[in-house]
Amino acid sequence: MTHIIVFANQKGGVGKTTTAVNLGAYLAESGKQVLLVDFDPQGNLSSSVGGDRSKPGVYELIGRNAGAGDVVQRTDSENLWVVPSSPDLAGAGIELVEESRREFFLKDAIQPLRGRYDFILIDSPPSLGILTLNGLVAAEEVFIPLQCEYFALEGLAQLQQTIRSVQGRLNSALKIGGIVFTMYDSRTRLAHEVVEEVVGHFGRIVFRTIIPRNVRLSEAPSYSMPINRYDPSCLGAKSYRELASEVLERG
Amino acid sequence: MTHIIVFANQKGGVGKTTTAVNLGAYLAESGKQVLLVDFDPQGNLSSSVGGDRSKPGVYELIGRNAGAGDVVQRTDSENLWVVPSSPDLAGAGIELVEESRREFFLKDAIQPLRGRYDFILIDSPPSLGILTLNGLVAAEEVFIPLQCEYFALEGLAQLQQTIRSVQGRLNSALKIGGIVFTMYDSRTRLAHEVVEEVVGHFGRIVFRTIIPRNVRLSEAPSYSMPINRYDPSCLGAKSYRELASEVLERG
Numbered sequence: 001m002t003h004i005i006v007f008a009n010q011k012g013g014v015g016k017t018t019t020a021v022n023l024g025a026y027l028a029e030s031g032k033q034v035l036l037v038d039f040d041p042q043g044n045l046s047s048s049v050g051g052d053r054s055k056p057g058v059y060e061l062i063g064r065n066a067g068a069g070d071v072v073q074r075t076d077s078e079n080l081w082v083v084p085s086s087p088d089l090a091g092a093g094i095e096l097v098e099e100s101r102r103e104f105f106l107k108d109a110i111q112p113l114r115g116r117y118d119f120i121l122i123d124s125p126p127s128l129g130i131l132t133l134n135g136l137v138a139a140e141e142v143f144i145p146l147q148c149e150y151f152a153l154e155g156l157a158q159l160q161q162t163i164r165s166v167q168g169r170l171n172s173a174l175k176i177g178g179i180v181f182t183m184y185d186s187r188t189r190l191a192h193e194v195v196e197e198v199v200g201h202f203g204r205i206v207f208r209t210i211i212p213r214n215v216r217l218s219e220a221p222s223y224s225m226p227i228n229r230y231d232p233s234c235l236g237a238k239s240y241r242e243l244a245s246e247v248l249e250r251g
Numbered sequence: 252m253t254h255i256i257v258f259a260n261q262k263g264g265v266g267k268t269t270t271a272v273n274l275g276a277y278l279a280e281s282g283k284q285v286l287l288v289d290f291d292p293q294g295n296l297s298s299s300v301g302g303d304r305s306k307p308g309v310y311e312l313i314g315r316n317a318g319a320g321d322v323v324q325r326t327d328s329e330n331l332w333v334v335p336s337s338p339d340l341a342g343a344g345i346e347l348v349e350e351s352r353r354e355f356f357l358k359d360a361i362q363p364l365r366g367r368y369d370f371i372l373i374d375s376p377p378s379l380g381i382l383t384l385n386g387l388v389a390a391e392e393v394f395i396p397l398q399c400e401y402f403a404l405e406g407l408a409q410l411q412q413t414i415r416s417v418q419g420r421l422n423s424a425l426k427i428g429g430i431v432f433t434m435y436d437s438r439t440r441l442a443h444e445v446v447e448e449v450v451g452h453f454g455r456i457v458f459r460t461i462i463p464r465n466v467r468l469s470e471a472p473s474y475s476m477p478i479n480r481y482d483p484s485c486l487g488a489k490s491y492r493e494l495a496s497e498v499l500e501r502g
């Protein structure tokens with residue numbers, strides 16, 4: 001049984017990539033086979049694990065110029081694999097617009113990869129455009145990383161609306177797997193207020209684990225390492241390890 | 252002489268909106284007539300100054316369903332005006348793709364507004380798509396807010412490439428007006444490294460003023476106020492006041 005999870009939020013810089021790579025790393029460390037799929041032309045997920053963006057990747061996969069077997073790369077972490085993105089993916093937005101099944105390209109492309117992995121984690125760009133829609137159609141669950149800030153809160157309603165419309169028209173199986181608070185700074189009043197408001201509104205959907213602001217998390221990508229290899233004893237690592245066990249608990 | 256500046260960076264959450272609104276507020280406070288144009292469907296710039304997104308805004312302006320005079324709203328700050336965005340703007344990306352002058356819609360639409368303002372500041376979404384291209388074509392200068400983090404650094408080369416291609420094909424007058432470091436945390440080694448690398452590479456283009464990480468800047472939008480009205484004595488405010496004088500110095 002393969003869990004396919006997309007990390008989506010059109011607000012920029014809320015921790016989509018950081019959550020996908022580090023949650024993935026701890027799920028892999030617990031023995032699960034985990035595939036990271038970078039569906040953001042920025043390629044931050046790819047570089048977080050040292051993926052080679054000059055080789056065929058997700059763009060070639062959805063364009064049927066490469067098979068599933070050719071695009072999966074090993075990472076330095078056991079059980080953790082990656083399908084890298086490339087800047088060409090940015091053009092896919094325009095190229096796909098004319099196609100009738102334009103929202104299904106990613107779902108169809110990763111079909112052959114199901115069964116080989118326990119988790120397929122898809123990172124998406126900061127927008128509600130065609131690339132993110134492909135992620136929401138390919139996945140069964142959407143995880144919403146939410147920075148504890150005002151603008152991030154403002155965008156939540158629009159994101160929910162998009163998820164509802166995808167559930168209605170394109171992927172009735174999609175459900176909100178959870179909301180993850182990121183970059184939480186307990187010293188600020190704003191962070192408390194955002195958490196209180198969201199927990200009040202979404203209840204049990206919100207993960208108990210809160211990811212604190214921790215500079216080690218932002219240092220790790222420059223060494224192409226997930227946090228469990230860069231600094232497993234830091235607060236950021238411990239919180240993602242905790243999140244991984246909470247995800248496994250929810251089953 | 253109207254200065255038209257676009258704030259662009261496809262990396263999400265780097266301080267595009269925060270820089271547009273607070274630089275704008277201090278330019279207005281110094282007596283300049285300043286128009287903020289929100290060209291991001293998220294509408295964070297609009298809400299930062301209490302703009303009414305239910306009234307005709309930038310989407311109606313580029314669609315020729317409203318004239319320039321109908322879409323400019325007053326803000327609570329003297330000399331500071333705003334053209335709000337709306338979620339409909341997200342659809343413009345798809346709608347404009349077929350048009351031959353698709354990158355010129357914003358430039359043509361704000362033409363009648365030149366001359367009335369000393370500065371027109373355009374906020375753009377976290378992507379290099381059609382909306383940001385419109386911003387780069389409408390502007391004479393692009394300001395690049397740069398978070399002092401690894402992923403932000405990674406995206407700089409792609410952004411430069413896009414700017415060069417716009418200069419070559421669509422707007423030869425466009426120049427890089429400056430790079431602004433944002434959310435700088437002097438306690439982290441990463442921040443120092445990013446600053447050193449960028450200053451070494453870009454030299455005098457980089458603004459001397461560095462914007463520190465300061466929670467008051469992220470609190471202000473929830474009160475629909477720029478920082479000069481929310482908390483003029485905080486570090487965040489002082490740094491944006493300094494940036495405004497540096498911008499005026501560059502002339």
Ligand SMILES: Nc1ncnc2c1ncn2[C@@H]1O[C@H](COP(=O)(O)OP(=O)(O)OP(=O)(O)O)[C@@H](O)[C@H]1O
Nearest residue numbers: 012013014015016017018126183213214218263400
């Ligand atoms: N908990 C954290 N503590 C400190 N820094 C963090 C944390 N999570 C992420 N970061 C840093 O904050 C920045 C934004 O995070 P990230 O790039 O993961 O967000 P994103 O939502 O994927 O951004 P985009 O919208 O551009 O795709 C990055 O530089 C990252 O290293």
Ligand SMILES: Nc1ncnc2c1ncn2[C@@H]1O[C@H](COP(=O)(O)OP(=O)(O)OP(=O)(O)O)[C@@H](O)[C@H]1O
Nearest residue numbers: 012149263264265266267268269377434464465469
């Ligand atoms: N110097 C700062 N110190 C602390 N917080 C800041 C600072 N600048 C911006 N922020 C906060 O960080 C978040 C990201 O900033 P902002 O939304 O301005 O970036 P952006 O580049 O416009 O994002 P997007 O890519 O989504 O449009 C916001 O919640 C904002 O309030």
Ligand SMILES: [Mg+2]
Nearest residue numbers: 016017040044
């Ligand atoms: Mg990302």
Ligand SMILES: [Mg+2]
Nearest residue numbers: 267268291295
């Ligand atoms: Mg913004």
